Amino acid sequence: MDSDEEDWSQPLGVNTRKDVSPVGGYIPSGDTTRRKVGTSLQIHRADNHSRVIVHIDIDCFYAQVEMLRNPELRTKPLGIQQKYIIVTCNYVARERGLTKLMLVRDAKEKCPDLVLVSGEDLTHYRNMSYKISNFLQKYCPLVERLGFDENFLDITQLVADRIRQGEEEMTVCGHLYGDGEQEHSSGGQCGCGCFQRLVVGSHLAGEIREALQTELKITCCAGVAHNKLLSKLVAGTYKPNQQTTLLPHMTARLLASLNSVRSIPGIGHSSTKRLRELGITTVSDLQTADSSIIEAEFGPVTMETMKNLSQGIDNTPVVAFGAPQTLSDEDSFRKCSTVSEARAKIAQMLQSLLSRLLEDGRTPHTLRVTVRKMSEVNRYNRESRQCHIPASYFTGFSSETVPLVISKLECLAEGLFLKIVDVKQPFHLTLINVAFTNLSAKTNTDIASFFSHRPADSKPDMMKERLPNGLSDNDVD
DNA sequence: TGGGGTTAT
DNA sequence: ATAACCC
Numbered sequence A: 001m002d003s004d005e006e007d008w009s010q011p012l013g014v015n016t017r018k019d020v021s022p023v024g025g026y027i028p029s030g031d032t033t034r035r036k037v038g039t040s041l042q043i044h045r046a047d048n049h050s051r052v053i054v055h056i057d058i059d060c061f062y063a064q065v066e067m068l069r070n071p072e073l074r075t076k077p078l079g080i081q082q083k084y085i086i087v088t089c090n091y092v093a094r095e096r097g098l099t100k101l102m103l104v105r106d107a108k109e110k111c112p113d114l115v116l117v118s119g120e121d122l123t124h125y126r127n128m129s130y131k132i133s134n135f136l137q138k139y140c141p142l143v144e145r146l147g148f149d150e151n152f153l154d155i156t157q158l159v160a161d162r163i164r165q166g167e168e169e170m171t172v173c174g175h176l177y178g179d180g181e182q183e184h185s186s187g188g189q190c191g192c193g194c195f196q197r198l199v200v201g202s203h204l205a206g207e208i209r210e211a212l213q214t215e216l217k218i219t220c221c222a223g224v225a226h227n228k229l230l231s232k233l234v235a236g237t238y239k240p241n242q243q244t245t246l247l248p249h250m251t252a253r254l255l256a257s258l259n260s261v262r263s264i265p266g267i268g269h270s271s272t273k274r275l276r277e278l279g280i281t282t283v284s285d286l287q288t289a290d291s292s293i294i295e296a297e298f299g300p301v302t303m304e305t306m307k308n309l310s311q312g313i314d315n316t317p318v319v320a321f322g323a324p325q326t327l328s329d330e331d332s333f334r335k336c337s338t339v340s341e342a343r344a345k346i347a348q349m350l351q352s353l354l355s356r357l358l359e360d361g362r363t364p365h366t367l368r369v370t371v372r373k374m375s376e377v378n379r380y381n382r383e384s385r386q387c388h389i390p391a392s393y394f395t396g397f398s399s400e401t402v403p404l405v406i407s408k409l410e411c412l413a414e415g416l417f418l419k420i421v422d423v424k425q426p427f428h429l430t431l432i433n434v435a436f437t438n439l440s441a442k443t444n445t446d447i448a449s450f451f452s453h454r455p456a457d458s459k460p461d462m463m464k465e466r467l468p469n470g471l472s473d474n475d476v477d
Numbered sequence B: 001t002g003g004g005g006t007t008a009t
Numbered sequence C: 001a002t003a004a005c006c007c
Helices: A060-067 A071-075 A092-095 A104-110 A123-139 A156-164 A192-214 A228-237 A248-256 A269-277 A283-288 A291-298 A300-310 A337-359 A402-420 A445-452
Strands: A031-037 A040-046 A053-058 A078-082 A085-087 A116-119 A142-146 A150-154 A218-225 A243-245 A326-334 A364-374 A382-388 A429-440
Touching: A031 A228, A031 A429, A040 A300, A053 A192, A053 A228, A053 A291, A060 A071, A060 A078, A060 A085, A060 A123, A071 A192, A085 A104, A123 A142, A123 A192, A150 A228, A150 A283, A156 A192, A192 A218, A192 A248, A218 A228, A228 A248, A248 A283, A269 A291, A326 A337, A326 A364, A337 A364, A337 A402, A337 A429, A337 A445, A364 A402, A382 A402, A382 A429
Parallel strands: A078 A116, A218 A243
Antiparallel strands: A031 A040, A053 A150, A053 A218, A078 A085, A142 A150, A326 A429, A364 A382, A364 A429
C-alpha cells in the first residue's frame, strides 16, 4: 500500500550538506557526494525528485490591485507609475507593446491613451500581498514569500495525502512543459514516483489558483516541479493566468531555453559579470565550464551552487514566511540638498512607518537611515547608519502617543543623518530610506502599564526610564 | 529605472 | 555597514 511513500521530511541521499549561500538570500544548492577517483575529485550531484513545489506568480500584481480598486480600469491600458517609470502594467497595455520598467515617456509615446496610476505608496499592494500569502497558507502550511507577488508552496505532504487516499491522475492540470514537442522519450517516467506526484501536484495547484480567483479575485501563473528553481522557471512558460508542470526529464530542455546565466534565479548582476569575464555567458557555458576555473573565482561552495543551478538542481527548502523583519519607507528624488528638506522627508516617512508599526503590534529596537548620494559615475552607492531605540520610546505606544514618539524618533533620525552627511559641505542626495528593524515580539501592553502605574521608586532599577541624556541614546548598536 | 524585501560577510 | 540576492 504505502510502498511508494517516502520520508520527504528527512534529507535524502548520502552526505547531505546544507550549503551556505555565498551572498544574498537565494542561491540554492544541491546535495553532493564527492568521491576520490584516481587523483581527481569527481563531483556527483544528486538531484532530489521527492518533493512537489509550486511557484505562484501573481499576474501584473500592482495593476491587478488597482483594477480591483477601480474596475473601470479593466478595459483600459493601465500603467502603474513610480517616479518616471512604469513599474508594471495590465495586459491591455502589454498588447500595445508596453513592458515592465519602461520610461513613462516611451510608454506614452507607444500608447497615448495610457491610464496612469501612481504606485509609489505600497500600502494597498502590501496588504493584498499578505492577504494572498495568508490565503495560500490555509491550503498549504509551507509558504515562502518572494517579494510582494511571488510565493513558493511545498505541497509534498498534500500530494502524499491525496495519493494515499487513492487519487490517480493520468493527465496534468494545465500545461505540461515540452508537450507538443517530439521525442517524448518514454513518457517521462523516472521510476521514483515523481510522475504521479507532479501530476497530482498540478491538480492541487489548479485548485489553489481557482480558489485564489474566486475568493480574492486574483489571477496568477503557477509552475509545478520538484524544486524551487524549476518551479519558478517553468511558471512563466504560459502567461498570464495559466500553469505549467515540469517533469524531470524535460529539465534540460527548460534550461536550454534560457538565454543567459542571468536568467537563473540566484545568479545576479555581479555574478553574471564575473562569469562573463571567465568567458561564461550562457547556461550551457556554465554547465560545461571547468569547475576549477569557477572555483578559483568564486570559491568551492558558490562554484558547486552555480554548477548545480546550471543543471536545474536545487535542494533548498521552502522556508515558511513570518512577520517581516524590516519595516521601511523610502523616497527617491532628483535632488535634496538642505537639512530642512531632508528633515521634512524623514518626518513624513516616520509618520507612515509609525502607523504601520501600530498595526504590526511589535516594537522596533533599531532605527536605520540610508542615503544615496549623487555621483558623477553612475555607481550604486548607499550609505547607512543605525542606532538603538531605547525601549522607553515605545512604552505605552498607541495612536495617542504617536506624535510624541515621532518627535523623539525625528531626533534620533537626524542624528543618524548628520553622521552620514557632512551638512557643512554642499551635498546632493537622491534617496532617503528610513527603516525599523530588530522588531521585538508583540510587547505585552499589560506589562508596560503594570510598571508605569506603580510609584517610580518601586520599579526595578533596570526598568527605570532613562530619558534622552546627551549622546547616550544615540550610541550605535 | 523604484520601493520595497532577504541573507551573508 | 555593506554587498549580494530577489521582486
